Amino acid sequence: MKVESQYLGRLRDFAGVNEEIVIMDNAAPLIALTEKLAGMHGGAFGLHQIRKNSYVILVNGVHYEALDAEKTILKDGDTVVFLPVTMGG
Numbered sequence: 001m002k003v004e005s006q007y008l009g010r011l012r013d014f015a016g017v018n019e020e021i022v023i024m025d026n027a028a029p030l031i032a033l034t035e036k037l038a039g040m041h042g043g044a045f046g047l048h049q050i051r052k053n054s055y056v057i058l059v060n061g062v063h064y065e066a067l068d069a070e071k072t073i074l075k076d077g078d079t080v081v082f083l084p085v086t087m088g089g
Contacts, residue, residue, distance in 0.1 A: 001026050001076035003033060009084035011055060014044045024074060030059065031070035033080060045082075054085040 006019040024033060037045035047070055057064040058081040064072055
């Protein structure tokens with residue numbers, strides 16, 4: 001299945017692209033996507049690093065924790081956006 005991954009902020013710098021299509025097995029959980037991206041683009045995409053660095057993951061516009069967190073099952077055509085949390089002061 002094809003999943004569109006979009007990157008903002010530092011994750012875009014790590015990936016070297018704004019977006020890409022990632023081929024996944026059918027019924028793959030979100031954590032499988034982050035592991036595949038970590039293999040492709042480096043450890044910054046590992047779920048532990050994403051949580052540690054306060055990145056947000058949206059699956060079709062919905063925060064992944066409002067779904068089934070890293071166990072969220074992705075479907076063909078889903079869009080997954082990785083973005084940093086912006087803090088001001």
